[in-house]
Amino acid sequence: MSEVLVVIDHVAGEVKKPTYELLTIARRLGEPAAVFFGSPDQADAVAQKVKAYGAAKVYVVDDAQTKGFLVAPKAEALQQLAEKSSGGDGLAAILLPSTFENKEVAGRLAIKLGSGLITDAVDVQAGESGPVTTQSVFAGNFTVQAKVTHGTPIITVKPNSAAPEEADGAGTVETFDATISDAARTAQIVATQPRQSTGRPELTEAAIVVSGGRGTGGNFEPVEGFADSLGAAVGASRAAVDSGWMPHAFQVGQTGKTVSPQLYVANGISGAIQHRAGMQTSKTIVAVNKDPEAPIFELVDFGVVGDLHTVLPAATEQITVRPR
Amino acid sequence: MNIVVCVKYVPDATADRKFEDDFTVDRVGVDGLLSELDEYAVEQALQFREKREGEEIEITALTVGPEKAVDAVRKALQMGVDKGVHVLDDAIAGSDYVATSLVLAKAIEKIGAESGGADLVVCGMASTDAAGSVIPAMLAERLGLPQVTLASVIESQGDQVRIKRDNEGSTEVIGATLPIVLSVTDQSGEARYPSFKGIMAAKKKPLETFALADLGVDAGEVGLSVAWSQVEDTTERPPRTAGEIVTDEDGSGAGALVEFLASKKFI
Ligand SMILES: Cc1cc2nc3c(=O)[nH]c(=O)nc-3n(C[C@H](O)[C@H](O)[C@H](O)COP(=O)(O)OP(=O)(O)OC[C@H]3O[C@@H](n4cnc5c(N)ncnc54)[C@H](O)[C@@H]3O)c2cc1C
Ligand SMILES: Nc1ncnc2c1ncn2[C@@H]1O[C@H](COP(=O)(O)O)[C@@H](O)[C@H]1O
Numbered sequence: 167m168s169e170v171l172v173v174i175d176h177v178a179g180e181v182k183k184p185t186y187e188l189l190t191i192a193r194r195l196g197e198p199a200a201v202f203f204g205s206p207d208q209a210d211a212v213a214q215k216v217k218a219y220g221a222a223k224v225y226v227v228d229d230a231q232t233k234g235f236l237v238a239p240k241a242e243a244l245q246q247l248a249e250k251s252s253g254g255d256g257l258a259a260i261l262l263p264s265t266f267e268n269k270e271v272a273g274r275l276a277i278k279l280g281s282g283l284i285t286d287a288v289d290v291q292a293g294e295s296g297p298v299t300t301q302s303v304f305a306g307n308f309t310v311q312a313k314v315t316h317g318t319p320i321i322t323v324k325p326n327s328a329a330p331e332e333a334d335g336a337g338t339v340e341t342f343d344a345t346i347s348d349a350a351r352t353a354q355i356v357a358t359q360p361r362q363s364t365g366r367p368e369l370t371e372a373a374i375v376v377s378g379g380r381g382t383g384g385n386f387e388p389v390e391g392f393a394d395s396l397g398a399a400v401g402a403s404r405a406a407v408d409s410g411w412m413p414h415a416f417q418v419g420q421t422g423k424t425v426s427p428q429l430y431v432a433n434g435i436s437g438a439i440q441h442r443a444g445m446q447t448s449k450t451i452v453a454v455n456k457d458p459e460a461p462i463f464e465l466v467d468f469g470v471v472g473d474l475h476t477v478l479p480a481a482t483e484q485i486t487v488r489p490r
Numbered sequence: 491m492n493i494v495v496c497v498k499y500v501p502d503a504t505a506d507r508k509f510e511d512d513f514t515v516d517r518v519g520v521d522g523l524l525s526e527l528d529e530y531a532v533e534q535a536l537q538f539r540e541k542r543e544g545e546e547i548e549i550t551a552l553t554v555g556p557e558k559a560v561d562a563v564r565k566a567l568q569m570g571v572d573k574g575v576h577v578l579d580d581a582i583a584g585s586d587y588v589a590t591s592l593v594l595a596k597a598i599e600k601i602g603a604e605s606g607g608a609d610l611v612v613c614g615m616a617s618t619d620a621a622g623s624v625i626p627a628m629l630a631e632r633l634g635l636p637q638v639t640l641a642s643v644i645e646s647q648g649d650q651v652r653i654k655r656d657n658e659g660s661t662e663v664i665g666a667t668l669p670i671v672l673s674v675t676d677q678s679g680e681a682r683y684p685s686f687k688g689i690m691a692a693k694k695k696p697l698e699t700f701a702l703a704d705l706g707v708d709a710g711e712v713g714l715s716v717a718w719s720q721v722e723d724t725t726e727r728p729p730r731t732a733g734e735i736v737t738d739e740d741g742s743g744a745g746a747l748v749e750f751l752a753s754k755k756f757i
Contacts, residue, residue: 352667396756404676428756
C-alpha cells in the first residue's frame with residue numbers, strides 16, 4: 167500500500183487532536199506515515215501516541231534544522247522526504263493540518279514537487295483516481311468536491327473534519343536528515359512570546375464555542391461564565407477584538423478562526439457575513455441579541471431576544487445548580 | 491526602490507456569489523471589487539513609502555484576472571499607487587493557485603526588470619473568494635525571496651524589515667532583508683479612502699495590460715484545462731431551517747435557553 171504523509175500538529179511534543187483526525191483520514195487513502203518536526207527527545211513519546219491511530223511509520227525531522235525560520239525550511243524537508251518515500255509505491259497523498267503556517271508550507275511544497283494543492287478540506291474520501299475532498303466555500307454557503315489531477319495530492323485539512331478512530335500501527339521510528347539550504351533561512355524569527363493558556367478548550371477543536379461581540383460592551387464576564395458552565399471555548403467578533411477587549415487569537419470569522427463545533431453560541435454579535443464565514447457550518451447555532459432584527463437570527467436553531475448581561479448570568483446560574 | 495502590490499478582483503462577499511457551469515467562480519455575473527483584504531496591502535505599501543521620506547519609491551499595483559479586474563487596479567491607483575498592470579488573457583481563466591502564482595511571479599519579474607527586480611512585493615493575507623492564503627508563500631518560492639507573511643505591524647530601516655505577527659500559539663517578531671515578499675493582515679490598520687484628488691489623479695496614471703506572451707508564459711501552462719486541482723461538483727448549502735426565537739421577559743429567556751440546551755443534550 168502506498169504511504170500517506172501526515173504532518174503532526176503538536177506543541178512541544180504534545181500531540182494535538184487534528185493529528186488523530188488526519189491519521190484517521192489517511193487510513194482511507196493508504197498507509198499513514200506521520201511526520202514529526204520536533205525534538206528527537208520527544209520522538210518516542212510522540213510515536214506512541216500516533217501509533218495508536220494507525221501510524222505505520224514516524225519520520226522524525228530534528229527541528230533544530232527548521233525552527234527559527236518561517237515556513238521555507240519545512241517545505242524543503244518535506245520535499246526531500248516525499249522524494250525519498252515515493253521511491254517504492256509512490257505517495258498516495260500528503261496531508262497537513264490546515265493552519266496558516268501549514269497552508270504556506272503546502273503552497274511551497276506544491277511548486278517544489280509539481281503537485282496539485284487543495285486547501286481547507288472539511289472531508290477527504292478515497293475516490294477512483296485518488297482522494298476526493300470536500301471544501302466549504304463562500305462563507306459556508308457552498309460545498310465543493312475537488313480532486314488533485316497532477317502529482318502527489320497535497321491537502322490541508324481543517325480541524326473537526328473526521329472523528330478520530332483508534333487503530334494499531336507499527337509506529338516504527340525513522341530519523342530523517344533533511345538538508346536545509348541557506349536560501350530557506352532568510353525570514354528569521356527574532357522573538358517569540360507564547361500566549362498564556364486560558365485553561366479553556368482550544369477554539370478550533372472545541373465541541374462548544376461561546377462568543378461575544380460588540381454587544382458585550384467590553385465586559386466578557388457573562389460570556390466567559392456561561393462558557394465555563396458548558397466547558398466551552400471562548401470566541402469573539404472582530405468588533406470585540408478591534409476594541410481591544412479580546413486578543414486576536416479569539417477572533418472567529420473570515421480573518422480569524424473558522425470553527426465548526428457541535429454548538430455555537432453568539433452573544434451580542436450581529437452576524438455579519440465575515441463573522442458567518444467562520445461559524446456558519448456549526449451544527450447547532452444559538453444567539454442572544456437584544457435586537458430582534460439582527461441577521462444572526464436567520465441562522466439560529468434557537469435564539470433569545472434579550473440583554474446578554476441578564477440572560478447569560480441567569481442561564482449560567484441555572485446550569486450550575488442543575489443536577490447532572 | 492520598486493514596490494509591487496498584488497491586488498485581486500473578487501466577487502462581492504455581500505452579494506450572492508455563485509459558480510459557472512464549469513465550476514469556476516462566476517466573476518462576471520456577480521458584482522466584483524478590489525478584495526477588501528488587499529486594500530490593507532495597498533495601505534501598507536503606501537505607508538512604507540510615506541515612512542521613508544526622501545527616497546525614490548515607485549509602487550505598482552498588479553492584478554491577474556478578467557476584463558473587469560482592471561477595477562481593482564483603478565481603486566489602488568485612486569488610493570495612491572503610481573502605476574497599474576493588468577495581466578489579461580483568456581487562457582488564464584480557471585487557473586489554480588499553482589498557475590496563478592506563475593503568472594504573478596512572471597509579471598513581478600517583468601515589472602522589476604528595469605530596476606534589477608522588485609524590492610518589496612506586498613500581498614493581502616488571503617483573497618476573499620479563494621481564501622487560500624497560499625499565493626504569497628508561492629510567490630516567495632518562485633521568486634526565491636524571503637517570505638514574511640501575515641504581518642500586523644511593519645517597520646523598516648535601510649534594507650532591514652521587521653514585522654510583528656500572531657501565530658497559532660504566540661506573537662512573533664520576524665526579521666528579513668529586502669527584497670522580500672510580505673503579506674499583511676486586517677490587523678495592520680484601516681485602509682484609506684480614495685480622496686477626490688486621488689480619484690482625479692488616477693485617471694492620468696499609467697496602466698498597462700500584459701498578455702501571457704508578454705510575460706513569456708506558454709498558454710498551455712495555465713487555465714482550467716491544465717489545473718492540477720479540479721472541482722468536480724458544487725452544492726449550495728440548503729438554507730438553515732428557521733429556528734425557535736423567544737423574547738426574554740422577566741427572566742424567561744434564560745430558562746428557555748437552558749431547556750433548549752438540555753433538550754439537545756449539551757447539559
Ligand atoms: C475584510 C474584513 C474582514 C472581516 N473579518 C471578520 C472576522 O474574521 N470576524 C468578525 O467577527 N468580523 C469580521 N469583520 C467585521 C464584520 O464585518 C463586522 O463588522 C463584525 O463582525 C461586527 O461585530 P459584532 O457583531 O460584534 O458588532 P455589531 O455588528 O456592532 O453588532 C453588535 C450586536 O450586539 C447587539 N447588542 C448590543 N448590546 C447588546 C446587549 N446588551 N445584549 C445583547 N445584544 C446586544 C446588537 O443588537 C448588535 O446586533 C470583517 C470585516 C471586513 C471588512
Ligand atoms: N489573481 C490575482 N491577482 C493579483 N493578486 C492576487 C491574485 N490572486 C491572489 N493574489 C494575491 O495573493 C493574496 C493571497 O491570495 P490567496 O492565496 O488566493 O488567498 C491576495 O491577497 C493577493 O494579494
